[in-house]
Amino acid sequence: MPDLDYRYQQIKKVTLVAVVTNVFLSVSKISLGFIAQSQALIADGVHSLADLISDVIVFVAAKHGNQEADEEHPYxxxxxxxxxxxxxxxxxxxxxxLIFIDSLARLYEPERLFSPTWFALVAAFFSIVANEGLYQYTLQIGKRINSKLLIANAWHHRTDALSSIIALVGIAGSMLGMQSLDAVAAIGVSLLIAKVGWDITSRSLRELVDTALEPAIVEKIREAILSVDGVKAVHSLRTRSVGANALVDVHLLVVNSKISVSEGHQISERVMRELIAKIEGVTDVTVHIDPEDDETTAPNSHLPLRSEVEATLGRVFKKNDYYKRYKQLNLHYLDGKISVELVLPLSLITDRENIEAVLETFSGYENLDYIKEIKVVFG
Known part of the structure; x- marks a missing residue:
């Protein structure tokens, strides 16, 4: 992931180049459009003016959007x-x-149609070259720093080049005697602008409402997670985009349901590192470790926590001297029950018969419906 300051500096540089270019193009095309009598060139000039405004939006957004996370904006x-x-x-x-409405009105009022001159033709050709150059330059930097905004603006430059081609055809047609072709070209330019605007807006709205990443990317994420040692299955995999960043949260089913907390944490850390390293754009991963498939097994939400379990077992085994000497009490919450594992000191063992005698003292918990088993180990 590119450094945020470097990313901002690259966006700033590209945007300044675009601003200078679009100032020149918008002023020259609109003024020459009136001088050379071409409605298509004026429409194309307005398009460049919109580009200029969009460049300012890009610059302001990049300045704020590439700041580090803070307390108010943790993501x-x-x-x-x-x-x-x-x-x-x-x-x-x-x-x-606006362009569409004005051009359509002129088609119904032939006396308002323009008669373009060769000045308009030259201006349209120069605009094609300039905008295609801007497109290539902006797209290259946008992909390098993974900026959706910059890539979107690059395609905006490409539509400028395409709209200038339409304007060029309309101007040439009018000069050859088909006077209405200039207005028709202006309508064509307006439709092209509208399509690009709608595509950008709809894509951004999908991101704003936390639409998931593309299915192919989600599948790559799933495969990367399953490749981590200790992971048995993946469910509740959720993804979303925040600007150039992709966020992932996932529930994992581990191979052994009774692993330690530290091992579960290690697995989750490895999953996080794998996704950030292998999936472009992923910067934040939240992993929830499931000891069992909670979509198919009985819920554990009703089961008591450790302090209550210890108090209950203390009452059940209050006369059991062995219980009072346990070194560790492990609780495993699985399939709606608790499996208890008691670790007793090795010093309690003298012979095989002694082991059996110790184990026999740990009965009487059968009335506790939430206890599945009590397993005694020595260590």
Missing amino acids: GHGRFETVAEIALGLLLVAVAA
């Missing part, structure tokens, strides 16, 4: 990028609607 500030993408998408849809 980081990645949502700033998501909200900025939504604003960018809605802006594009609004611009497209």
